Amino acid sequence: MEIIFGRNRKEQLEPVQATVTGKIPAWLQGTLLRNGPGMHTVGESKYNHWFDGLALLHSFSIRDGEVTYRSKYLRSDTYNANIEANRIVVSEFGTMAYPDPCKNIFAKAFSYLSHTIPDFTDNCLINIMKCGEDFYATTETNYIRKIDPQSLETLEKVDYRKYVAINLATAHPHYDKAGNVLNMGTSIVDKGKTKYVIFKIPATVPEAKRKGKSPWKHTEVFCSIPSRSLLSPSYYHSFGVTENFVVFLEQPFKLDILKMATAYVRGVSWASCMSFHREDKTYIHVIDQRTRKPVSTKFYTDPMVVFHHVNAYEEDGYILFDVIAYEDNSLYQLFYLANLNQDFGENSRLTSVPTLKRFAVPLHVDKNADVGSNLIKVASTRATALKEKDDQVYCQPEGLYEGLELPRINYSHNGKPYRYIFAAEVQWSPIPTKILKYDILTKSSLTWSEECCWPAEPLFVPTPGAKDEDDGKTDKEPACHSAGNHPSLKGTIGTPQGRRGQLGGLSTSKSPCWELSPAPADCSLLVPIASSRTSKTTLYNSLGELPELTES
Numbered sequence: 001m002e003i004i005f006g007r008n009r010k011e012q013l014e015p016v017q018a019t020v021t022g023k024i025p026a027w028l029q030g031t032l033l034r035n036g037p038g039m040h041t042v043g044e045s046k047y048n049h050w051f052d053g054l055a056l057l058h059s060f061s062i063r064d065g066e067v068t069y070r071s072k073y074l075r076s077d078t079y080n081a082n083i084e085a086n087r088i089v090v091s092e093f094g095t096m097a098y099p100d101p102c103k104n105i106f107a108k109a110f111s112y113l114s115h116t117i118p119d120f121t122d123n124c125l126i127n128i129m130k131c132g133e134d135f136y137a138t139t140e141t142n143y144i145r146k147i148d149p150q151s152l153e154t155l156e157k158v159d160y161r162k163y164v165a166i167n168l169a170t171a172h173p174h175y176d177k178a179g180n181v182l183n184m185g186t187s188i189v190d191k192g193k194t195k196y197v198i199f200k201i202p203a204t205v206p207e208a209k210r211k212g213k214s215p216w217k218h219t220e221v222f223c224s225i226p227s228r229s230l231l232s233p234s235y236y237h238s239f240g241v242t243e244n245f246v247v248f249l250e251q252p253f254k255l256d257i258l259k260m261a262t263a264y265v266r267g268v269s270w271a272s273c274m275s276f277h278r279e280d281k282t283y284i285h286v287i288d289q290r291t292r293k294p295v296s297t298k299f300y301t302d303p304m305v306v307f308h309h310v311n312a313y314e315e316d317g318y319i320l321f322d323v324i325a326y327e328d329n330s331l332y333q334l335f336y337l338a339n340l341n342q343d344f345g346e347n348s349r350l351t352s353v354p355t356l357k358r359f360a361v362p363l364h365v366d367k368n369a370d371v372g373s374n375l376i377k378v379a380s381t382r383a384t385a386l387k388e389k390d391d392q393v394y395c396q397p398e399g400l401y402e403g404l405e406l407p408r409i410n411y412s413h414n415g416k417p418y419r420y421i422f423a424a425e426v427q428w429s430p431i432p433t434k435i436l437k438y439d440i441l442t443k444s445s446l447t448w449s450e451e452c453c454w455p456a457e458p459l460f461v462p463t464p465g466a467k468d469e470d471d472g473k474t475d476k477e478p479a480c481h482s483a484g485n486h487p488s489l490k491g492t493i494g495t496p497q498g499r500r501g502q503l504g505g506l507s508t509s510k511s512p513c514w515e516l517s518p519a520p521a522d523c524s525l526l527v528p529i530a531s532s533r534t535s536k537t538t539l540y541n542s543l544g545e546l547p548e549l550t551e552s
């Protein structure tokens with residue numbers, strides 16, 4: 001089987017009716033929005049990395065047991081400039097581009113250097129964020145783009161920097177019950193300091209307070225944590241929250257700001273300005289949401305690379321938090337299109353397997369505890385936290401499961417005790433073949449797979465009125481499709497099958513990106529993301545589009 005990555009996708013502007021196999025519960029009404037790279041070549045020019053591709057928005061509208069699919073490219077300034085020039089003119093994660101065809105790099109470089117940090121892309125391909133009633137396509141730069149969730153049209157561009165001093169922000173915010181957004185970003189060399197900023201975007205602002213101003217004006221800095229280094233802040237893709245705390249990992253996967261400031265002149269990509277420092281530690285910052293200050297104990301663990309926090313919660317004076325950890329940054333390396341397209345089998349092997357790890361952090365450290373003693377006294381985990389000198393605590397995680405990524409949970413348990421993780425199973429290859437349900441309590445797991453199916457990030461939607469954490473199926477409705485009939489994988493949702501083997505998939509969002517509908521948008525459906533009996537299958541993964549697979 002030949003696997004072709006980075007082939008440009010056509011947008012599907014008119015909604016098409018999907019073929020539904022099985023039966024979708026009648027109460028399932030809503031739209032699943034997904035985002036990801038869809039175009040990797042513009043004219044003769046090609047992006048280098050899969051994360052560079054131009055954002056393609058997808059929607060799956062489910063109503064009365066039927067599904068319609070549509071897709072549309074995000075009309076970002078980046079997209080428009082590229083299309084107009086018929087070549088890539090805006091730099092992305094793995095591709096440095098030159099707007100001036102004569103490559104008059106010096107004039108350009110001066111203007112960049114005078115700002116230290118260049119103007120980044122607004123190609124928001126990673127996720128969809130909900131702020132109040134509004135939806136935004138997001139990436140990890142300072143720009144996000146409002147979108148119309150029905151028509152998938154691109155609306156205004158929001159520059160975070162106007163409201164909070166950050167240059168980068170995560171695409172995995174958290175949401176509280178009221179829908180307020182909690183996110184983190186990095187402020188680079190601003191007034192001589194580099195710091196990580198936690199900020200809150202209110203879901204709504206009363207008109208009296210708002211006085212006609214944009215609700216963004218009410219974005220509030222919650223806390224900021226100084227970076228250990230002015231010129232090499234950590235890269236992070238997500239963070240954890242509990243009811244009272246925020247957990248932030250300052251990991252030794254870092255951005256080199258000096259390299260970034262000169263990348264344009266040197267003709268290298270942003271990705272080349274990131275490196276893993278395996279000799280360094282990973283610092284675990286715990287921020288008390290009530291005082292808005294980091295706790296004073298210095299927690300740390302061994303070097304690792306984490307993209308996805310799964311969940312975190314408080315138990316008996318401890319914080320337990322779960323992440324998918326790697327031993328290095330090989331994941332990013334793997335997604336270079338050159339690696340993906342050539343000899344896929346060998347070049348696409350991860351050098352470290354993504355592993356679910358549980359950490360435990362004590363909230364009260366007994367000053368008199370012996371140096372070397374384990375401060376973790378909860379029976380539920382084998383994770384340890386060893387007391388050291390000078391208020392330092394060395395945390396060692398408990399390894400729970402190897403070979404999973406794109407984790408999701410029942411979001412009503414976000415920040416709270418929980419038991420189940422839904423994820424894509426990935427062993428040594430970045431292309432998942434199974435959906436996994438992992439039970440943290442019994443340490444047992446269930447998987448679903450089917451021939452010619454490459455699942456994306458699963459999404460758990462609870463049954464309306466569900467009591468059990470993993471109740472995502474109504475007894476009145478049969479589960480859909482073959483996978484849905486698996487009694488124990490109930491509640492996991494893939495994306496409905498579309499026409500001619502076109503299937504949807506993936507969203508990296510941590511919150512339910514369902515919108516609209518007076519009926520509850522909850523769902524308990526498991527449909528394979530990609531299941532086609534035709535010889536051509538188009539898939540989307542958690543980043544969006546997966547490659548086209550052609551059977552030979």
Ligand SMILES: CC1=C(/C=C/C(C)=C/C=C/C(C)=C/C=O)C(C)(C)CCC1
Pocket residue numbers: 051091092093120121126139140141168237270271307543
């Ligand atoms: C453009 C740009 C960036 C883009 C990063 C991207 C696009 C990351 C995607 C990560 C994903 C999808 C991870 C999945 O686990 C940086 C490096 C933040 C900073 C410089 C400018």
Ligand SMILES: [Fe+2]
Pocket residue numbers: 172237307308508
């Ligand atoms: Fe992600």
